[in-house]
Amino acid sequence: MSAKDIYHEHVRNALVKDGWEITHDPLWLKWNRKDAYIDLGAERIIIANKAKRKIAVEVKSFVSASEMRDLCEAVGQFVLYRRALAKNDPRRELFLAVREEVYQRLFTEPDGQELCATEGLKLIVFDEDTQEIVKWIP
């Protein structure tokens, strides 16, 4: 398991506890007319369904030396995945999953709140110990 993937299973478990069915389709995102698929070096996206709601979840561990660079990568990935989803699976909503500690540090102060509001960033906040979802934003 790569360092990038350390919270993938936590988020998957938290979604299952919350009643989501994880589907096994990998999410392939095509860009332009080329056959090349988006390879962002990102954690694998989690695809989940619950009743009629469909979500895609980008897990970001925020474990590099620069939290701002992690945030930048997370936002860039979010924007590109959202663009590709809008074309390929428009009813599926995209969320960025972050640990509660990361949420408190980056997203509870004005800059983080405004980033979410103005850029349409949706968050799933999870507790890494209980592996449960703490909050959905919005």
Add this chain to the structure above:
Amino acid sequence: MSAKDIYHEHVRNALVKDGWEITHDPLWLKWNRKDAYIDLGAERIIIANKAKRKIAVEVKSFVSASEMRDLCEAVGQFVLYRRALAKNDPRRELFLAVREEVYQRLFTEPDGQELCATEGLKLIVFDEDTQEIVKWIP
């Protein structure tokens, strides 16, 4: 000069040829209430003025092994810088500067055009040989 900076001077020269005055203020972007400044490992932002117009230019070289990852980084940086500018220098418009070759490959097909339109990404396209600006988008 780091590999990241290879097109910084090209863009700077192209702006000067186009009549822009490059100011020497570094662009410090503060995030939340912390004293920490945004360090995105990005190329230095170019700040320029012309008559009453004020711009900030993020130069992205697109020279890594993955063009999609470069795009992702460029978009993430653009969004965070735009957010910080809106607060600290709201009349200054942000542009992403890319070589003409990168523009043709990534931004002339539907996905690239839609990315610019829906995410409000503004571009300066430059010719790396003549070191001139070829196009402003929009």
